[in-house]
Amino acid sequence: xxxxxxxxxxxKRLVPCRECSxxxxxxxxxxxxxxxxxxxxxxxALANPxxxxxxxxxxxxxxxxxxxxxxxxxxxxSNPVRARAAxxxxxxxxxxxxxxxxxxxxxxxxxxxxxxxNVSTDQIVVTAGSNELLYLVSDTILDPGDxxxxxxxxxxxxxxxxxxxxxxAVGVEADEQGIVPEAVEEELERRRAARELHRVKAIYVISxxxxxxxxxxxxxxxxxxxxxxxxxxxxxxxxxxxxTAYRELRYWGEDVPSIRSFDPEGxxxxxxxxxxxxxxxxxxxxxxxxxxxxVEPVLSQKGNIDFGxxxxxxxxxxxxxxxxxxxxxxxxxxEGYRRKIAATLExxxxxxxxxxxxxxxxxxxxxxxxxxxxxxxxxxxxGPLFDxxxxxxxxxxxGVYCYPTESPRVPKNMIRLSFGVPxxxxxxRGIEALARAIHQVL
Amino acid sequence: xxxxxxxxxxxKRLVPCRECSxxxxxxxxxxxxxxxxxxxxxxxALANPxxxxxxxxxxxxxxxxxxxxxxxxxxxxSNPVRARAAxxxxxxxxxxxxxxxxxxxxxxxxxxxxxxxNVSTDQIVVTAGSNELLYLVSDTILDPGDxxxxxxxxxxxxxxxxxxxxxxAVGVEADEQGIVPEAVEEELERRRAARELHRVKAIYVISxxxxxxxxxxxxxxxxxxxxxxxxxxxxxxxxxxxxTAYRELRYWGEDVPSIRSFDPEGxxxxxxxxxxxxxxxxxxxxxxxxxxxxVEPVLSQKGNIDFGxxxxxxxxxxxxxxxxxxxxxxxxxxEGYRRKIAATLExxxxxxxxxxxxxxxxxxxxxxxxxxxxxxxxxxxxGPLFDxxxxxxxxxxxGVYCYPTESPRVPKNMIRLSFGVPxxxxxxRGIEALARAIHQVL
Numbered sequence: 001x002x003x004x005x006x007x008x009x010x011x012k013r014l015v016p017c018r019e020c021s022x023x024x025x026x027x028x029x030x031x032x033x034x035x036x037x038x039x040x041x042x043x044x045a046l047a048n049p050x051x052x053x054x055x056x057x058x059x060x061x062x063x064x065x066x067x068x069x070x071x072x073x074x075x076x077x078s079n080p081v082r083a084r085a086a087x088x089x090x091x092x093x094x095x096x097x098x099x100x101x102x103x104x105x106x107x108x109x110x111x112x113x114x115x116x117x118n119v120s121t122d123q124i125v126v127t128a129g130s131n132e133l134l135y136l137v138s139d140t141i142l143d144p145g146d147x148x149x150x151x152x153x154x155x156x157x158x159x160x161x162x163x164x165x166x167x168x169a170v171g172v173e174a175d176e177q178g179i180v181p182e183a184v185e186e187e188l189e190r191r192r193a194a195r196e197l198h199r200v201k202a203i204y205v206i207s208x209x210x211x212x213x214x215x216x217x218x219x220x221x222x223x224x225x226x227x228x229x230x231x232x233x234x235x236x237x238x239x240x241x242x243x244t245a246y247r248e249l250r251y252w253g254e255d256v257p258s259i260r261s262f263d264p265e266g267x268x269x270x271x272x273x274x275x276x277x278x279x280x281x282x283x284x285x286x287x288x289x290x291x292x293x294x295v296e297p298v299l300s301q302k303g304n305i306d307f308g309x310x311x312x313x314x315x316x317x318x319x320x321x322x323x324x325x326x327x328x329x330x331x332x333x334x335e336g337y338r339r340k341i342a343a344t345l346e347x348x349x350x351x352x353x354x355x356x357x358x359x360x361x362x363x364x365x366x367x368x369x370x371x372x373x374x375x376x377x378x379x380x381x382x383g384p385l386f387d388x389x390x391x392x393x394x395x396x397x398x399g400v401y402c403y404p405t406e407s408p409r410v411p412k413n414m415i416r417l418s419f420g421v422p423x424x425x426x427x428x429r430g431i432e433a434l435a436r437a438i439h440q441v442l
Numbered sequence: 443x444x445x446x447x448x449x450x451x452x453x454k455r456l457v458p459c460r461e462c463s464x465x466x467x468x469x470x471x472x473x474x475x476x477x478x479x480x481x482x483x484x485x486x487a488l489a490n491p492x493x494x495x496x497x498x499x500x501x502x503x504x505x506x507x508x509x510x511x512x513x514x515x516x517x518x519x520s521n522p523v524r525a526r527a528a529x530x531x532x533x534x535x536x537x538x539x540x541x542x543x544x545x546x547x548x549x550x551x552x553x554x555x556x557x558x559x560n561v562s563t564d565q566i567v568v569t570a571g572s573n574e575l576l577y578l579v580s581d582t583i584l585d586p587g588d589x590x591x592x593x594x595x596x597x598x599x600x601x602x603x604x605x606x607x608x609x610x611a612v613g614v615e616a617d618e619q620g621i622v623p624e625a626v627e628e629e630l631e632r633r634r635a636a637r638e639l640h641r642v643k644a645i646y647v648i649s650x651x652x653x654x655x656x657x658x659x660x661x662x663x664x665x666x667x668x669x670x671x672x673x674x675x676x677x678x679x680x681x682x683x684x685x686t687a688y689r690e691l692r693y694w695g696e697d698v699p700s701i702r703s704f705d706p707e708g709x710x711x712x713x714x715x716x717x718x719x720x721x722x723x724x725x726x727x728x729x730x731x732x733x734x735x736x737v738e739p740v741l742s743q744k745g746n747i748d749f750g751x752x753x754x755x756x757x758x759x760x761x762x763x764x765x766x767x768x769x770x771x772x773x774x775x776x777e778g779y780r781r782k783i784a785a786t787l788e789x790x791x792x793x794x795x796x797x798x799x800x801x802x803x804x805x806x807x808x809x810x811x812x813x814x815x816x817x818x819x820x821x822x823x824x825g826p827l828f829d830x831x832x833x834x835x836x837x838x839x840x841g842v843y844c845y846p847t848e849s850p851r852v853p854k855n856m857i858r859l860s861f862g863v864p865x866x867x868x869x870x871r872g873i874e875a876l877a878r879a880i881h882q883v884l
Contacts, residue, residue, distance in 0.1 A: 025582060025583060026581065026582055026583055028581060028585075028743070029581070029582040029583070032739065032746065033742065038745075058530065059530070059531075061526060061530065064525075064526045064529040065529060066519065066522065066525040066529065069529060070515075073515050073519075077512045083506075083508040083511075084503060084506045084508055085724075086724050087506040087508065087722040087723075087724040087725065088501070088503065088506055088723060088724050089723040089724065090724065128570060128748040128749075128752065129748060129749060131746075131749045135747045135748075139470060139471070140468055140471040141466060141468055141471070143468045157746075157749070160746060161746040164742070164743070164746045237466045276531075280529040280530075280754070281530060281531040281753075282528050282529040282530050282532065282754045282757075283752060283754045284748065284749075284751070284753075297467050297474065300474040300475065300606070301474055303599075304474065304577055305570075305573070305574055305577045305747065306571060306574045306577075306726065306748075307570075307571060307573045307599070310570070310724060310755055311724035311726075312722070312724040312755060312758075313754060313755065316754075
């Protein structure tokens, strides 16, 4: 692999490539670039089968919901009308009873009424995971050269989507409470001064148990973000894209109302949700709550791509929710992950805390621990730590991949650890291996 | 509805709209345009519940495969390892054992070996219906302003996808054997003379039981299309996009080897397939056979959109194929549609044949009858026939929607009839109603 830094890597993909202007590929395909981080990491994992992977954001194999799914499917087969409908085409927006339950659950979680939140089922779209919703919205509101402000660090798959669209991902300072509203405002002022404010179309925020930083944005910052987006929407509208993929994975502490609940008109916030982390990624059902003016254009794009999400999966999730099979399962899932994160933090205290300059944010939910190493340690794929870690038996995601292309600074000493897949013994073994590798490079 | 002609309607969407340059939407979203044909027709259907819909390309409610699906799901649940794997993330390219069966079935259908066809599972991608494959390939090889040659008439949903991408759909003459190779070559020569040959990136062909014209392209034309695409690929490559969505729905006559089988290197033909018509659109599993150089770019785009198709649906289809549940079901489906198409043709003979100037191609498979009315009859949504037909109790797809934006001529007197959904009595009732409406306008 030739890969000096991730920023160079990502930036390369944003510049229209002159050498390949003779390419058979579209401009978008060229922006999308070649080998992804996931592919490189998977190759490492395949070549070293004993490796403990603290890299993949996959979920716990043992908590996969075989029994609840089997029961929901049985309920579907027991009703011939429902069974046939599940196998027929649906509508592009998604199955209405499912969208109704999604809305009711959102209102209950946020302690709101539909009227106060100005939300209706017409704004709720079912998608192939939250990922498709993020793609559809991006494709609908972003042109090449447009700007999306993202916390630095941010979800690297979404950064790849933005690169694919030729969109500039601009990093904004984040701390232990997530993206800093004052930093967002400063960035917007900088863009105004550079006469680029009209190119800023969105602020992307993972509002619960961020991937990778694990932080949750507190209520006052949520309100501030909506306020800023509204104030700086002059001529063009700045949307807040709220990614709630991890909201259900809360292990300690209280839930916070969604950013959407701080946008009572519903014109500013686009909300994306998912059952992939809380239930099953194999079912791939996600959803979005859209500002009214985006519903038709997003559905138009979705119609072109997949003509609506599989009815079969939608009926499954609807039945799971209707019969409380989902809620019962999520309680089990939470309990399982709570034990795993405890094992992760315990091992970190034992093996990593003694190393000077190693620190981390204590997560209260989600699937990640965001680790800072001493500044001298380059955690990148071609740095000294990565191969030593693999030799010692552990795989991680180098932090540089999680920084937007245009970030104020990209620390090279960060690591994302995921505790979703490995068992508690393996987590401990993996963190011990990581500590050994760090000792070697110090 | 203000809609003079479908071509104007579609063309409108291809021209970047100056008035809405201040829009909050991306250029692509603006190209995608507003209300779709499907939406308009669905509104008519909802407002007239007694209407016989000969419009929707949906499939027969009674033949939806409840029992085979239930049995396949039981087989999945009976194997805990398989059950858990079905609920976990898969790979972006799709489940390998499924791709292997898809390849074996293709080779068997075409009477070929993998070596002679130069095909491997690495080129086979599982998608959300064939629709997603068509979108992904288009997004990967087409830039705004590029040209795709399509039979006139062609599949109107794909024409919408091309409009969405800002791509020019150029219509080429088709007859009772589908797209005319000599007309393709003439069109390419015209593009060469206009110095636009480098913008021609693909020829789109529905090779079996075309939607809407019901024709199947014979072997010699298949070979000729591949030959033309290769000969005119200078600098830029011209692909043949072969849509085989209806291949399994053969009621009479012999199967023909795929266009892909006439491209032994596999660099020219992109093949799209689907289980939506032959099994269940609710499951939404399709696939593609890609030229080797398109695999990585297409997967890169797919990774951004949905991160891989639902594993759950893929395991289901894999099990259905593995246990011959699919083949048994398809035999039933064929038998059901054979009876319906017989009813359609019988009613057409009785009610439509007596009307001077009404004629149709006798389909041997698929879901459509493509009807020509006397030239004086405008079948469009705002023409005199459509509302009369609705009043008499039948809904159809006006033929103008099936013509590419830039077509040599767009006859206004064509109709697409689908016999997939209604029962035989309703088909007869619908065609009788259509005949009454035609008599009224003559």
